[in-house]
Amino acid sequence: MSVGKSSTPLGKVRGLGSARHGGEHWLTERVTSIALLLLGTWLIASLLLLPKLDQRTMVEWLRAPSGAVPMALLIIVGFRHALDGMKVVIDDYVHEEGSRFAWNTLMLFLAVGGAALAFYSLARIAFGAVA
């Protein structure tokens, strides 16, 4: 990580702070947003192009690597971006230290739990455990 040598505002803060995290949260949010631009468009285009929207069609779609891999990425990146975004909102509107910690912890648990459930479901479908 660069430490204060760049001339741009982001470059100046990258790698700073006691944990050398600098602007990584800010940057991660933007990098995941670009990934979701692609993955979100992929999801909507896929749903529009599928011949039917019944369970059998969904299983066939998500069993193929062309469906399973982008969906796996969408789950991971989507929950990560949501967690990063909710943290910004919580940090902005919840002013009391204890409540802020509680809300951020709740969001972390929800994001990790939700991602695990979604990933487990996708794994079942992709690895052929669904009739």
Add this chain to the structure above:
Amino acid sequence: MAASIFHRASGVALSIGGLGVLTWWLYAIATGADAYATFTKAAMHPIGLIVLVGISWSFFQHLLTGIRHLVMDTGAAFELGINKTSAVLTFVGSVVLTAAIWFYLLGVAK
């Protein structure tokens, strides 16, 4: 101003509603035809449709204001004219895109 607060509101809606529905939908597919039928029944209920239309509108709104923010992160588009025009365009774009996919989806479903 409005574009900024809608970016946050749509982001919260997508985090809770969007990912919630995505997870439920994947779980229903993985569980079987009966669970999927329950999901479809809820999704096709008038309230379910309103929620889904809201999620898709949130997606497009968040996507377009997100692109606008990425451009502004580079230091561009802060002039009053282009700033306001681009904010208005995010709303026009999100409504048009949402209407387009639902006309298509409901047309195919028939």
